[in-house]
Amino acid sequence: PRGLISGINRQRITRTINLAKTTPGTIVIRNEPETIQFPRGVTVSRIQPTHITLLVDELVEKELPVQARTTGSPASGYELGGVVFEPQLIKISGPKAVVGKERLFTAKPIDISGLKSSKTFQVPLELRSALLELMGETVVTANVVIREKTTEKTITDIPVHLTGPESDRKVTLEPSTISVRALLPLSSRGNQAGLIEASVSTEGLSVGTHRVQVKITAPEEIHIIEAVPSAVTVKIGRSLGK
Structure with missing residues (x-):
């Protein structure tokens, strides 16, 4: 009946997949009519898509340091003594394929041109697209130490x-x-x-x-x-x- 079909369109038809015993890798699951609950009186002739492909990855958690980059030079007679970040380590968790090979984060360049004394900056991290999607825009505090030569x-x-x-x-x-x-x-x-x-x-x-x-x-x-x-x-x- 047309009314029954219209009712299905308004409902959220879902399928439950048990991932309790899954291991990292690609899993292909076939969509069979008996795996999806439809209202009584509905006969399923075909399901699209016929398969669901899942990519299961190991969850990795790390604490990584931040690497500083600077541009310009302090005022004459002064030099850069170092850059100390707060926090010094940033915690990240996510799929091993995204997080596994990361060894450090890199901050966007800090302009120290003409500085005669230490200064604090708010500096965004330079993140590749996969990390940006995982972490969002991330800003750290950089304490730039300027000292006299x-x-x-x-x-x-x-x-x-x-x-x-x-x-x-x-x-x-x-x-x-x-x-x-x-x-x-x-x-x-x-x-x-x-x-x-x-x-x-x-x-x-x-x-x-x-x-x-x-x-x-x-x-x-x-x-x-x-x-x-x-x-x-x-x-x-x-x-x-x-």
Whole structure:
């Protein structure tokens, strides 16, 4: 009857497929009349399509790092110290055919032209079409570190100071000055030796001769490479008057 056929057109005729025991690969399922429920009184003469093809893939989950790309150069006298992303790892899950070979994500280029200080950017990822369909537009936070360029210098005749509890014991140092090899900002001027402090502690030392490591203190912008010598000889005598 025409009314019955019209009713079928308004209904959502579905077929249930059990995937409980499926394994990765291509599965071809034949559409048989008895596999689809039709209203009583309807006789099925033909089903189109005759087959359903399913591509079953393994579900893969990964956490991948983000690779930075930059364009341009910082202002004169400055350099790129690095790019730190937040989050550092991005979690992705999807079919093995899409996700399996991915090793990292690449962010769109960041323009660092003329920068004199660190800056934060919101940067989209560059995703191929299959990943874009899976993940959607994805944006990460990029913390771009800009630092002043440095030069290596050797600073000599830095006096070594004594620290520790006050005492009337006689204390001598050999040598009493040291040299320091350091990386300093190109803009550094004047007496850099005055910016670097060297000290040794006499705390806990008894009368006699000791080899003590020198402690170096310097501003954050100065990177100490080494001190020469790194340790000095401390001679401690008896208290005066004894």
